[in-house]
Every structure is written in structure tokens, then in C-alpha cells.
Amino acid sequence: MTGLVTAHSVVDPSPLTKRIAAVVVIAYAVITLVPLLWIVMTGFKSPSDAIAYPPKIVAEPTLEGYCNLFTTRSRQAPDYMAKLPPPSGLCDRISRDRNMVIAGPSNYIPRYVNSLVIAFGSTALSVVLGTLAAYAFSRFKVPLKDDLLFFILSTRMMPPIAVAIPIYLMYRELGLSDTRLGMILLYTSVNISLAVWLLKGFMDEIPREYEEAAMVDGYTRLQAFFKVVLPQATTGIVATAIFCLIFAWNEYAFAVLLTSGTAQTAPPFIPIIIGEGGQDWPAVAAGTTLFLIPIVVFTVLLRKHLLRGITFGAVRK
Amino acid sequence: MAEIRIENLVKQFGDFAAVRGASFTIADGEFFCLLGPSGCGKTTTLRMIAGLELPTSGTISLGGEDVTFRRARERDIAMVFQLFALYPHMNVRKNISFPLVSMGVPKAEIKRRVEEAARILRIDHLINRPVSGLSSGDRQRVALGRAIVREPKAFLMDEPLGALDAEFRHIMCGELRALHDRLKATTVFVTHDQLEAMSMADKIAVMNRGVVEQLGTPQEIYDRPASMFVADFIGSPAMNFIRFDARLAAGATRVEIDGTEIGVPELREDAAAGELVLGVRPEQVMLTTDGGLRGEVFGAEYLGTTQIVTITTAHGMVKARIPAAVRVERAEPVGLSFRADRLSLFNAATGRAIRTALYEQPVRGGRHG
Numbered sequence: 206m207t208g209l210v211t212a213h214s215v216v217d218p219s220p221l222t223k224r225i226a227a228v229v230v231i232a233y234a235v236i237t238l239v240p241l242l243w244i245v246m247t248g249f250k251s252p253s254d255a256i257a258y259p260p261k262i263v264a265e266p267t268l269e270g271y272c273n274l275f276t277t278r279s280r281q282a283p284d285y286m287a288k289l290p291p292p293s294g295l296c297d298r299i300s301r302d303r304n305m306v307i308a309g310p311s312n313y314i315p316r317y318v319n320s321l322v323i324a325f326g327s328t329a330l331s332v333v334l335g336t337l338a339a340y341a342f343s344r345f346k347v348p349l350k351d352d353l354l355f356f357i358l359s360t361r362m363m364p365p366i367a368v369a370i371p372i373y374l375m376y377r378e379l380g381l382s383d384t385r386l387g388m389i390l391l392y393t394s395v396n397i398s399l400a401v402w403l404l405k406g407f408m409d410e411i412p413r414e415y416e417e418a419a420m421v422d423g424y425t426r427l428q429a430f431f432k433v434v435l436p437q438a439t440t441g442i443v444a445t446a447i448f449c450l451i452f453a454w455n456e457y458a459f460a461v462l463l464t465s466g467t468a469q470t471a472p473p474f475i476p477i478i479i480g481e482g483g484q485d486w487p488a489v490a491a492g493t494t495l496f497l498i499p500i501v502v503f504t505v506l507l508r509k510h511l512l513r514g515i516t517f518g519a520v521r522k
Numbered sequence: 523m524a525e526i527r528i529e530n531l532v533k534q535f536g537d538f539a540a541v542r543g544a545s546f547t548i549a550d551g552e553f554f555c556l557l558g559p560s561g562c563g564k565t566t567t568l569r570m571i572a573g574l575e576l577p578t579s580g581t582i583s584l585g586g587e588d589v590t591f592r593r594a595r596e597r598d599i600a601m602v603f604q605l606f607a608l609y610p611h612m613n614v615r616k617n618i619s620f621p622l623v624s625m626g627v628p629k630a631e632i633k634r635r636v637e638e639a640a641r642i643l644r645i646d647h648l649i650n651r652p653v654s655g656l657s658s659g660d661r662q663r664v665a666l667g668r669a670i671v672r673e674p675k676a677f678l679m680d681e682p683l684g685a686l687d688a689e690f691r692h693i694m695c696g697e698l699r700a701l702h703d704r705l706k707a708t709t710v711f712v713t714h715d716q717l718e719a720m721s722m723a724d725k726i727a728v729m730n731r732g733v734v735e736q737l738g739t740p741q742e743i744y745d746r747p748a749s750m751f752v753a754d755f756i757g758s759p760a761m762n763f764i765r766f767d768a769r770l771a772a773g774a775t776r777v778e779i780d781g782t783e784i785g786v787p788e789l790r791e792d793a794a795a796g797e798l799v800l801g802v803r804p805e806q807v808m809l810t811t812d813g814g815l816r817g818e819v820f821g822a823e824y825l826g827t828t829q830i831v832t833i834t835t836a837h838g839m840v841k842a843r844i845p846a847a848v849r850v851e852r853a854e855p856v857g858l859s860f861r862a863d864r865l866s867l868f869n870a871a872t873g874r875a876i877r878t879a880l881y882e883q884p885v886r887g888g889r890h891g
Contacts, residue, residue: 414607417574420594421601421678422668423624436611 241497247490255486270487272296273480274313274495278305280481303481313492316474321499322385323470324453327392331449332442334393335400340430342401343408344416354405357398365395366458373462383468391463392453399452400445407441408434443510447503454500471496524585524675524708525550526571531580533566533732540566542732543580548676548725551706553699555723559714559755563732565680568712572678573597585675595624600669601678605685606661608653608668614640615649618667625672639671642701659690666701676708683718695721716756720744728752746880747866750873753801759830762802764837765870769795777867780836782814785862787878793869798876801866804830807842809850813857819850833858 218226246264247255248271254264278300289306292298300307338357342350372391373382381387411434419429435442461473475492478485504511526548533541541563548554556564569575571582573594582590589597600621608617615636622632640646643663648656653664662682669677682698683691699722702709713719719726720740728735728743728751736748747753753761766779770793776783777800784800809831817835829846832839833856840858850856863883867876 412605412607414603414605415609417572417594418601418603418607418609418668419620420574421572421597421599422621422672423595425595428624433609436609 244490244493248487248494250487250490252480252485252487255490267299267487268295269299270485270491272299273311273485273488274478274491275311276300276307277309277311278303279308280305311478312469312474313471313478316469316471317496319385319388319464319468320454320471320496323388323392323468324450326385326389327396327453328446328449330389330393331396331400332404332446335397335404335445336435336438336442338397338401339404339408340434342405344413354402357401360394360398369459369462372459376463383464383466385468388460388464388468388470391459392449392456396449396452399448403445403448404438404441407438411437440510443507447507447511450503451500526554526676526708526710527581527583528567528571529581529583531567531570531582532578533563533570533575534578539732541570541577544727544729544732544734545580546727546734546737548708548710550708553702553709553711553722553724555719555726556710556712556729557714557716557719557723557726557755558729562729564712564714564729567729568678568680568710571676571710572599572601598672598675599678600672600674600676601680602665602669602682604681606665606682608661608664610654613650613652614645614656614664614667617653617664618649618671621668621672635671636667639667642670642704643667658686659694662686662694666698670701670705670707674707676710679709679711681713682711683713683715691718698722716758720756728755730755745864745883746875747801748875750799750801750868750870750875753866753868753875757803759804759841759843761866762804762807762840763868764800764802764835764840765797766800766837767796768798769793770798770867770876775862779815784814784860784865786865786867787863787880789867790877790879790881793867793876797870799868799870801868801875802840802860803864804841804843806861806864807840807844808859808861809833809842809844809848810857810859813859815858817856817858819852819854819856821852822850 246262249266249268250261250264251267251269254261255270257264272295276296281304283304286301286304286306289301292301297307341347342354347353376382376387376391379387381390415433415437416426416429419433420426424432455472456470457472460470464470464473471492475489475496476484478488478492480488528547529545531541531544532539544563544567556567558564566575570577571584573589573592573596576591580590581588584597584599609620612620618636618639619632622635627635637646637649640649643666645660645663645667648660648664653661656664662685665682679698683694686694695718698711702722711719711722723740725738726740726743727737730751736743736752738746738748743752744756747756747761750763754763764779766777768777770777770789772789772792774789775787776785777798778784779800786800815835815837817833817840820832820834820839822832823830824846827846828843829848831842831844831850833842835858842858864880866880867878868874869876
């Protein structure tokens with residue numbers, strides 16, 4: 206028998222098994238990646254190519270979708286168009302070809318900023334609160350600890366959207382509708398149960414002796430927590446943060462229901478980008494492509510922690 | 523450095539009493555060992571001295587100061603943990619300097635003291651290495667370094683050798699004792715290993731079920747066990763117990779077992795009627811051809827210079843440590859005689875030793891006495 210034998214693969218797979226596994230993995234990758242690829246490609250098509258039937262796999266690339274994503278345009282009479290000074294940029298020229306002039310910036314950037322603020326804000330809040338709660342549950346005698354932990358978990362036992370109407374009414378009364386703060390609180394409340402449970406698993410695995418050693422060495426419990434426990438919980442905290450961020454970034458249903466104007470996030474905004482004569486698919490695709498970037502960057506930057514976090518922390522117990 | 527005084531220390535965990543009224547005093551500069559089987563309360567006692575657990579009742583004073591309810595960080599003691607508890611995200615230098623940083627020692631001073639501690643422990647070549655790659659012996663030294671660098675009032679060690687392999691444990695035993703002789707620091711050492719305790723300690727407190735069964739020098743504990751528990755726990759193989767019924771008065775110098783007279787140290791108190799136990803260390807057993815107590819050889823373990831011979835008697839198995847040169851055969855009938863002046867007597871019902879002249883014999887005061 207050859208090959209690396211680890212705790213996870215005590216039996217070397219046969220060549221046939223390996224080949225089957227490879228086929229399955231490749232098929233899965235294709236199934237998940239093709240829609241992504243299609244979206245990226247659509248972002249660079251012209252509106253007519255985007256809806257052409259049969260679908261055009263190769264089309265002449267254009268930045269029209271991206272221009273439309275960031276601008277609002279208005280159609281003008283040909284004599285007005287003729288009197289305009291020469292186009293000032295790429296997007297200007299593209300829209301003039303369609304007999305339109307740029308009227309101003311679109312709402313995409315403010316919506317995108319909303320998404321960033323709300324997703325990172327709620328992630329930070331979930332992780333901070335979750336870390337403290339998990340540490341307390343892991344280390345101290347908390348009255349009704351098991352009941353409290355079960356209660357925290359039970360908030361995830363139904364889809365959050367089931368309580369959409371009460372939350373909608375509550376938020377309206379409290380003046381939290383369509384505010385960034387309201388959305389941050391809402392996503393935090395959904396994510397915190399995940400954060401507490403995931404992090405408690407990690408905290409339980411950090412031996413108490415480290416804090417005790419630090420306390421004997423002259424530190425307060427809080428100092429011991431920051432200097433000794435937190436550095437070792439980094440992996441768990443990063444993994445938890447990624448999970449929270451992905452949820453908050455992608456959340457659609459509550460965003461549609463509770464935000465419409467100033468606090469609207471990108472997910473409800475992107476699909477309703479209207480061009481001439483209906484949905485502006487290249488702009489939608491362009492918006493989606495750009496929307497994917499932060500999660501990809503965040504995950505790639507922290508992937509080492511994520512992998513270790515998933516395999517060594519929560520799942521092991 | 524300081525004296526540690528423990529009075530009537532009690533620790534209750536819900537219904538379970540981990541420590542039930544322990545009292546002892548550890549003299550300044552003493553190497554003191556808390557010895558006992560797991561669950562006897564020795565670690566809980568140590569953690570109360572450290573301030574990691576608060577006692578249910580009783581007092582702890584450190585250098586004459588009552589610290590019973592003082593926080594760990596306010597006690598000025600250093601602790602070495604069983605699994606060393608080295609901070610994995612710091613290198614050796616940072617680990618050792620960690621307690622000094624909390625004390626606000628100036629940087630140059632920290633550097634000097636850390637390097638001195640590393641030199642004493644012979645880990646100066648490892649000082650900038652991460653702790654994760656170190657061998658268990660070096661980890662042990664780093665943990666010790668973190669303790670000695672502070673020059674605390676006392677060192678507490680919770681089975682610090684438990685994580686080492688047998689051979690290395692032996693070396694570290696010697697090193698720990700040498701370190702103690704050099705620093706002259708009050709040290710409280712917790713272990714379940716009697717050899718560790720016997721070889722290192724000035725004084726041992728044997729604990730069982732939350733109480734101190736006996737407090738004394740290693741030799742006192744070995745030669746004059748205060749209870750059957752101590753007699754059984756200390757020594758390998760353990761003390762032989764021969765049970766018999768008798769009523770003895772103070773002044774008696776013999777006991778009768780199955781019609782055989784056996785000499786014992788002169789009794790200093792009456793032993794009421796009931797079951798008594800004669801305690802005989804294996805090395806106090808001699809094989810004779812005509813000895814009074816009869817038995818037959820069950821088996822022998824060869825140990826080089828000596829051998830342990832197990833003899834079946836009417837009173838159960840008796841183990842004898844005799845020179846390896848003596849030839850014994852399996853099932854061979856033998857007689858047993860005992861060294862009369864060294865035997866112990868216990869009350870079987872209470873397990874306590876009966877006072878005899880044995881307790882008046884001089885013993886070595888301490889390790890260096």
C-alpha cells in the first residue's frame with residue numbers, strides 16, 4: 206500500500222474509487238461554477254445579446270452593463286443629441302450610441318455601501334457578543350445554563366422569515382424600519398445563536414489552565430481573556446465571522462421587507478435594475494459580479510483559518 | 523519566601539466534600555509534598571493555596587498574612603501546571619516574561635531576569651523558539667522558568683512531572699530538587715507518585731478522601747505509618763497486613779497469631795478487644811525453615827539484587843523482599859519471621875495505628891538530616 210496515511214484516510218482508496226471521486230467533484234464544481242461564469246459573462250454582453258435566443262455563449266464584450274449599473278440615463282431627441290459637446294468618457298459614448306445621455310449616478314453605490322455597513326456591522330456585533338457569551342457559558346456556572354443554551358439554539362429552529370410580520374410591525378413602531386441600525390440588530394439576532402454555539406465549541410477546547418496560569422501570573426480574568434484566550438480562539442472567531450458575514454451579506458427576504466430607501470441593501474436592489482424595455486440583464490449581472498467580490502476576498506484572505514476552523518473546532522465535537 | 527499555614531481547610535463542591543478540614547504548616551523554604559491517590563483533595567488544596575478555588579471554610583496564610591479570599595494575582599505565588607499551560611501563541615521568552623510584564627518590571631530588567639532564568643534551566647539556546655515545537659522536557663523547563671523568574675513567595679506544582687515519560691521524570695526529579703536547593707523557595711508539590719514524593723520532599727502530607735492522613739518526613743511516613751491507608755499507599759510492594767483477633771494492654775511486646783508468638787514494639791496504649799492488623803513491610807519478613815508462621819511459596823519476582831517472594835499463608839498472601847541469591851521453589855513450605863522492632867499495629871475497625879515504642883525511635887529529620 207502506498208500513499209499518505211493519515212487519521213482521516215486509514216485505507217488507501219483504490220484507483221477506481223479515486224477516479225469516481227474525481228468525476229463527482231468535477232461535476233459538482235461545474236454545476237456550481239457555470240451559473241457564476243454565466244453571470245460574469247452576461248455582465249459583459251450587450252442587452253440584446255444577453256437575452257438572445259438561442260443563448261449566445263460568445264458575444265462581443267462591452268462595458269455597457271457596468272455603465273448602466275452605475276448611472277441613470279434619459280432618452281433625448283436626436284436634435285438635442287446633435288447639439289451636445291463630444292462625449293466625455295466611455296460610458297458617455299456608449300449611452301449616446303443608444304440615443305441617451307447620462308442623467309446622474311445610480312443608487313448602486315449607496316446600496317452597496319449599505320450592504321457593507323450592515324453585513325460587517327452585524328458580523329462584528331455577533332462575533333463580539335457571541336465570544337463573550339460563549340466564554341461565559343464555557344467557563345462559569347451560569348444558572349439554567351443548559352436551558353439558556355437550548356433557548357439560544359431554538360431561535361434557529363424555524364426560518365427567521367416566519368416572524369417577518371411581527372418584526373415588521375415592531376420595527377415600524379420603533380422607527381427601525383429602513384435604518385442601518387435596524388438591519389444590523391436584526392442580522393445580529395439571527396447570527397448570534399450560531400456564533401454562541403460555534404464559539405462555545407472552540408472555547409471548550411481551550412484548556413482552563415491557560416487562564417489560570419495567567420491569573421496566577423498576576424493578571425485579572427479580563428486581561429487573561431484578552432491576552433491568552435482570545436489569541437487561541439482566533440481560528441474559531443474567524444470561522445464564525447465568515448459564516449455570519451455570508452448570511453448577512455446574502456440575506457434577501459428581510460431586506461426586501463424592511464428596507465426600501467436609505468437603508469436598502471444590494472440584494473433587493475440588484476434584481477430590479479430596469480433598463481429600456483424591462484430588466485437590464487447585463488447591469489443586473491454586473492451588479493451581481495461586483496457583489497460577489499467582498500465575500501470572495503474575505504474568504505480567500507481567511508481561508509486557512511476557515512478550513513482549520515471547520516475541521517478542528519465545531520464539527521469535531 | 524514565606525511560610526504557608528493551612529487551618530481547617532474545607533472545600534465543598536455541592537454535596538461532595540473535596541477537602542474536609544485539612545491543616546498543616548509548610549515551613550519557609552521547605553519542599554512540601556501533597557501525596558495521595560486521585561480524588562483525595564490534594565489538587566483542590568493546592569488550587570486553594572493558589573487562589574484558583576475559594577475554600578468553603580478555613581484559612582490560608584502566606585508569610586503570616588491571611589490570603590484566604592485573596593485573588594490569585596494578589597498572592598505573589600507561582601504555579602506550574604500539570605500540562606505546563608505554556609501560552610502557545612508566544613515564544614519561550616514571551617512565556618517566561620509574561621508574569622514580569624504584569625508586574626510592570628522595566629524592559630531591560632525583564633530581559634536580564636528572563637535570560638538568567640533560562641540559563642539556570644539550561645534553555646537559553648531555545649529562548650526565541652516557539653513553544654509548540656519543544657520537547658516535553660523543554661516545555662517543563664519553560665514552565666519552571668516562568669515560575670522562578672518572578673521570585674515569588676512560594677512555588678506550587680501540580681503533578682508537573684506527570685506528562686513526562688518515566689526515564690525523563692527521574693532526571694527532572696533530580697533537577698527540581700537541585701533547583702529547590704539553589705533557590706531555597708517554599709515549594710508545594712502535588713503528586714500521586716510516592717517515589718517522586720519520597721525522593722524530593724522534605725515533608726509529605728498523605729491525603730485521602732479530603733483529609734490529611736499523615737504529615738511527616740518521608741522516613742516517618744514510611745517507617746511509622748499513622749494509618750492502614752498510608753501503610754498501604756506508601757511502599758512498593760505495599761505493606762503486608764496480617765489480621766488477627768486479640769485484646770492487648772499497654773506494655774505488651776508480643777502478639778499471638780494462630781498460636782505463634784510474634785514480637786512487636788512495646789505497646790504504649792491499650793488495644794480493645796477486636797480485630798487487629800499487624801503491618802509488616804516486605805523487607806521486614808525473613809524466610810526461615812522453622813519460623814512460627816507457616817506458609818508456602820506462591821511465586822517470586824526477580825529484581826536483580828533482591829527478589830519479591832509471595833507466600834500463601836492462612837492469613838492471606840505475604841510478600842517478602844529477600845536477597846536474590848536465596849533460592850526458593852514454588853510450593854516450597856517455609857516459615858516466616860519478622861523484625862520485631864519495626865512492625866506496625868493497627869486497629870482494623872478505625873484503620874489507625876496503635877501507639878508503640880516504634881514511634882520513639884529516632885528517624886532522619888529530613889532529607890538532609
